[in-house]
Amino acid sequence: MTFTLIIGNKNYSSWSLRPWLFLKYHDIAFEEIRIPLYREDSKSKILSYSPAGKVPVLIDGDIKVWDSLAILEYLAERFPHTQGWPEDIAERARARSLAAEMHSGFTALRSHCGMNCRRTPASKQLPDAVYADIERISQIWQQCRQQYSDKGPWLFGQFSIVDAMFAPVALRFYSYQLATNSEAQAYISTVLDHSAMKTWIDAGKQETEVIAAFE
Ligand SMILES: N[C@@H](CCC(=O)N[C@@H](CS)C(=O)NCC(=O)O)C(=O)O
Incomplete structure (x- = not known):
């Protein structure tokens, strides 16, 4: 190994x-x-x-x-x-942009809705900046799903780096019950229903360490 x-x-x-x-x-x-x-x-x-x-x-x-x-x-x-990135150069450019947008952005969502597998799903009061992030993410997921749904259930059809980058964001949408459109909702289910995601979430739930700042 x-x-x-x-x-x-x-x-x-x-x-x-x-x-x-x-x-x-x-x-x-x-x-x-x-x-x-x-x-x-x-x-x-x-x-x-x-x-x-x-x-x-x-x-x-x-x-x-x-x-x-x-x-x-x-x-x-x-x-x-x-095939971490889509094969087509235009799709690849878009996928890279989305992965980078996630990597460097959505700071309001990230700081106000920290990933927490143990959280009992519930909404909470959030500042406007978080709703702007939610809107943009919902738009990304909706547009990708509308465009590539004939190739598979992931953002570009087949699972790619972009899906790995957005997976914790999908979990946040569930944990904080963030309202979104139907395509984005279907995408969240694709992510959360995958066996590897379930394994990670179950392991997270078993952990006993508590980091107060993230609760
Ligand atoms: N840009 C980095 C961010 C990594 C990061 O912030 N990791 C956090 C945990 S999720 C960390 O190591 N925190 C511990 C510390 O800062 O001491 C990446 O994409 O990997």
């Missing part, structure tokens, strides 16, 4: 979920090392794997890759059969 993925708490670490899901979706064998976050020794443990001091980190022999999107790009290159 060559691959090791360093991740945080499954209950909270949305960035860790992304490459983990991609590996599981494609049945790529790997070992995982879970480092519970924001404890006294968490930072030093993460730093022993990555100078960036954040999870996720992928180790492939002598090669270390950190940052979720970089890991996904690496995996797609390392395992071409996974």
Whole structure:
């Protein structure tokens, strides 16, 4: 077994979920090392794997890759059969833009609706900036589903890096009962019904660490 993925708490670490899901979706064998976050020794443990001091980190022999999107790009290159990006250049450009938009954006949603697998689904009072994020994400999911539904149930039909990037966002829509359109709702079900997502969520629910700031 060559691959090791360093991740945080499954209950909270949305960035860790992304490459983990991609590996599981494609049945790529790997070992995982879970480092519970924001404890006294968490930072030093993460730093022993990555100078960036954040999870996720992928180790492939002598090669270390950190940052979720970089890991996904690496995996797609390392395992071409996974077709991490759509084949068509225009679709690929759009997929890359959406993955980057997710990676660098939606900060209001991310800070007010932190991923929390254990949360009993319920809505809560949210600032306007979160609704702007919800609207844009709903639009992305609706447009992709309208355009690519004949190729499969994922954003570009087949499962791609974009789906790995948006998977924790789909979970947030469910956990915080965020209202959206019917295509986006169907997409959320596709993500949450996948066996690998269920495995991650179940494992998150089993964890007992509580990070007050994320509750
Ligand atoms: N841009 C990074 C973000 C990684 C990140 O913020 N990870 C969080 C956990 S989800 C972390 O490691 N926090 C621990 C810390 O900052 O000490 C990525 O995409 O991987």
